[in-house]
Amino acid sequence: MQLDRRLFLAGSLAMSAAPLEAAPAETATGPVYAAVAMQLRAESVEPAPDRAAARAAMLAHIERVGAQILQAKIFIEQYGGSPLKLAVLPEYLFTSYPGRISIPDFADKAAIAPDGPEYDALGRVAQRLALFLAGNAYETDPHFPGLYFQTSFIVAPSGDVVLRYRRLNSMYAVTPHDLWDRYLDIYGIEGVFPVTDTEIGRLSAIASEEILYPEIARAHALRGAEVLMHCSSEIGSPMLTHKQIARRARAFENLAYVISANTAGIAGTAMPLASADGNSAIIDWKGNVLAESNSGETFTAFSDIDIGAVRRARRKPGMTNYLSRQRLELFAATYAGQVQPANSLLDNGQPVTPTRDHFRRVQDDVIARMVKSGLI
Template sequence: MAIRPWRATAIQMRSERATQAADAAAARAVIAGNLDRLIRLIETASASSAKPDLVVFPEFALQGPPLGRPVAEWIDWACATIPGPLTEPLQALARRQRIYIAGNLFEAPPEWPGRYFNSSFLIDRNGEVILNYRRVNTAAFPSVHDFMTDYLAVTPSDQVFPVADTELGRLALIPCGEINVPEVARCMMMQGAEVILHPTNSKFTVGQEAAKVARAAENMCYLISANVAGPIGFSPDNSILGGRSHILDHFGDTVAFEEEAGEGVGVTGLIDIERLRADRRADTGTHNPLLRARFEMYRPFYGAAEFYPPDQFLTVPMAGEQDTRTAVEMARANLERQRVLEPLTNA
């Protein structure tokens, strides 16, 4: 059955940081306030003449980032399960408004005690959580790569970089700076992803803005990027602003964009999956980066690539960001061996 064009809206919202609260109880109050704000904005979008079928809200929107807070303390102060107490009001809202809701929160699943994840999730019109992607490429936060052997042993391969097959098309989620890692979007495209939902919480950089365009165009996917309004999470003094929520089509062309960092629901546009599917089939040479792709040529190089070491916290979870220093040094040494980095020489 053909999919009629549907409307997506990026929810550009302000977010307070739970980590800057006085204690765990105050942190939970901050999170509750952020959740209330988000629900009001989604209700506003749903009441408009351009009611969306799907909304995306920013990374860190509910909790803010931990800003160096130890893992165990951050789990106690701010983290939740998916589904859980932070998704349940959104699930009820999705059922009530008959919309899809996509976003991000810090998840602490009971099956992985002592660990939390930067997780991005999708709720369908029936209020069901149908997708949960646990971010792989992190800097300050734990990653499933930190205990990759155990994680992959119990996680189905199609749930490592998951794609949801829905009435709107095949949808995937990539948070914030991970849009800079081409392999993540590639793995999702190879499983059929047609729309990349991008909850982000980021300052302006030329590289990341270019990465959004590149990921959309090189994978022939729509991209719906919702950034934070006001200051970004990694700006404790509130001096660095967000903004630049963006919807791009499968050629990387702009559908909707907001440069300023004000709060609102004005970044909205139509997603035409049938046009995307027709364009993916068209033999237009290198203007179609999928039809004539030669992925087999790259396999030996990826197979030989061993840079950032997996399983660094296989048996004992990461306690804090400082624990990653050894892994970073190992990655640096591996990159030097491959001449990606030039070794330091004594002056």
């Protein structure tokens, strides 16, 4: 039954791709606008003495970021001429990572509610600046009390949150896959791989190291995504890093833009400030880096986004139309084989609150099983 369900989900993912309306490639049109990957410093809430202080710091940070985006908007529109319609923020910008704080304690102190004041504040920024604002935060869910998900979100110029994507592959945090059966019952597969159709194109999100897993970007592209928002906090380098290589690959193999915003360091932790800094970038659908930042707080990773070009490329037959050349049935049975187990945090259908050591134990078990079966 489990195998059948996984095959069904794989089939439904392939079949539910949002098709573009039939039209010759040369007639496909779409908006052109400027987008920016804001490279900003993340602020840890760990030093905050209590929940109230942490929440106040987060709200103050949101206001500060709004002012920074405004200055970026003024410069970009004067420098390049195209209106700035999309700003992408780094991973966990307003809280930093949880560290060794217990999952329930971090959920209480720093994870934001889907209808919380932090989203209201982000909505006001998007409204004030008349743009789409993409970011990443830890978020609670009333269906799973005491837990949180790392959530990539998109706020529309109306101030409404129009997309929530919960990270699916994480080393030390709860994911929807850990609660898979119940999560699907509540949100369905559309809630696992959401794509929002907007006036600036079809948008989706990928969190942090998930850019290294091609299946996640492909799942979004098969549902119509044209621009992939990548919120990250990673080591920057003048040499090509794994994530830099992966961003380019995810772009050209899916014929999609990738907008990747990295932190400009993380303040409030014992880690050296600039350990996660630099290389925010915008990559076009051919895998070309259109703009890339050096280190420090900056908005220098900005560029025009041409959605019409993506649509024309996707509708044109040829060897480089990798998206249309997929033969997904070939891989369904292989992908149905289990590596990381689903439902590791469900007990008789009820969520279990784990310690952080749980995730390491699960990986140890997976590696042992792969060794025993001769896979590695």
